[in-house]
Amino acid sequence: MTAKLNARGDVAVLVPAAGAGLRLGPGGPKALRLLAGEPLLVHAVRRVAASPSVRLIVIAAPATEVEAVRTLLTPVAPVTVVAGGAERQESVALALAAVPPEIGIVLVHDAARALTPPDVIESVAAAVREGSPAVIPVLPVVDTIKEVSADDTVLGTVDRSVLRSVQTPQGFRRDVLVAAHATAADSLTDDAGLVEKAGIPVTCVPGSDMAMKITRPLDLFLAEALLGSPQ
């Protein structure tokens, strides 16, 4: 059954899903790779659609898979599908262009973080609604972190108490995200980075182990185990 989105919701979620998944190895675009028999994108969109704040979902799909992604997601949730770009940042900008101006809160959420629970999506949206212009879910860093030189000599040990591992969804006031993308001079790995560069404060909220990014082959095994664990 297709999940209905909340017509009274105030949030659009952009789902960049156009990446090749090179680090995952051969097997086609990562968002369409299977986890427990279903594409990662289906897992991700199902959880986004279960978030009561969400009124609109825009997917940036691999350019050759736009129709296939529309067909794939028809039984899952009503979505808008656009062709993504060569870089993640371009895919996000293309999806952002499909958000009507009356939606004031925009979240950007990697298809690769396929198991992110709806409550993380809700807490990011709530923090933007309560007045933060930009919000990111984070986890503490658990390893000791070293700074090293190009020849692998240790230069020093970084104070990890001031570091955070950053997840998605990242949430923004729509005007803040639009301005950050419009003025972006460099390619950055996340959207909050663009907002930081514009001098706008970015607030952290707790992330979740379930929001891990499926990047390497090991991550698929870990995600499959997480799916089977009590959540």
Ligand SMILES: Nc1ccn([C@@H]2O[C@H](COP(=O)(O)OP(=O)(O)OP(=O)(O)O)[C@@H](O)[C@H]2O)c(=O)n1
């Ligand atoms: N041109 C791109 C590149 C990435 N993404 C999306 O951005 C998210 C985070 O990217 P990452 O996990 O690094 O995915 P890939 O770029 O596919 O991975 P790799 O670097 O291993 O190829 C993913 O959902 C991916 O589909 C995108 O929409 N468009």
Ligand SMILES: C[C@](O)(CO)[C@H](O)COP(=O)(O)O
């Ligand atoms: C946006 C992101 O998921 C935050 O951790 C991440 O930066 C995606 O990009 P990457 O290509 O894996 O660096």
